[in-house]
Amino acid sequence: MTESVSILGAGEEATQILETQGDFTDAKPGSILWRLKEQAKQQKGDQTVDIPVGGEFGEWLLIRYHLVDIDQLDVFISRQLNDSDTKALEVNMDLMAQACVAIVGHDPATGDKEVLKHPDDKPMVFEQALIQLLEMPIPPGPELTARDVIVLLFARNGVAIGQHGNDLVRWMRDPGKEFKPGEASALI
Numbered sequence: 001m002t003e004s005v006s007i008l009g010a011g012e013e014a015t016q017i018l019e020t021q022g023d024f025t026d027a028k029p030g031s032i033l034w035r036l037k038e039q040a041k042q043q044k045g046d047q048t049v050d051i052p053v054g055g056e057f058g059e060w061l062l063i064r065y066h067l068v069d070i071d072q073l074d075v076f077i078s079r080q081l082n083d084s085d086t087k088a089l090e091v092n093m094d095l096m097a098q099a100c101v102a103i104v105g106h107d108p109a110t111g112d113k114e115v116l117k118h119p120d121d122k123p124m125v126f127e128q129a130l131i132q133l134l135e136m137p138i139p140p141g142p143e144l145t146a147r148d149v150i151v152l153l154f155a156r157n158g159v160a161i162g163q164h165g166n167d168l169v170r171w172m173r174d175p176g177k178e179f180k181p182g183e184a185s186a187l188i
Contacts, residue, residue, distance in 0.1 A: 047175045050104055051167050055155050064102040065168055067175060072098055089158055090147070092165025097146035099168060100125045126150055
């Protein structure tokens, strides 16, 4: 089957002929369909980003995030819109905790990265074991929550936590775009 496709408002030169057979498996290299199929292949993978903690850690400590499932994200959005007591930093920290898949040590000079792991080879996330591994002081009381760990990693700096969370949200908006931490972004 041959189909003529026009892009509205682009004029005659934008009309392309796409040759297809039934299930569109014979896309010619360079055609629009071929390009779309190449882009679709890129979208299938589990995308991650490493965002530096900053502060005293600089780029030596990175948090590896993946995209949050739609249902999980819906909970965050609903909570933010419907609960007048919810604080922006709490939402940021909860999203950070949900999206975190690993904590990564990074040597900025060499580019070497090492996922910090438990003895059973499971990657560490925002948990008390991470604070113990880094030999940071643990406040007395119950087991640290993910929020507690985030607060400790960011030296109780709410602005840094907010910016980190905003970097994560900005990446999630367009995970295919090159990520540059610290660029201006709107609050979550």
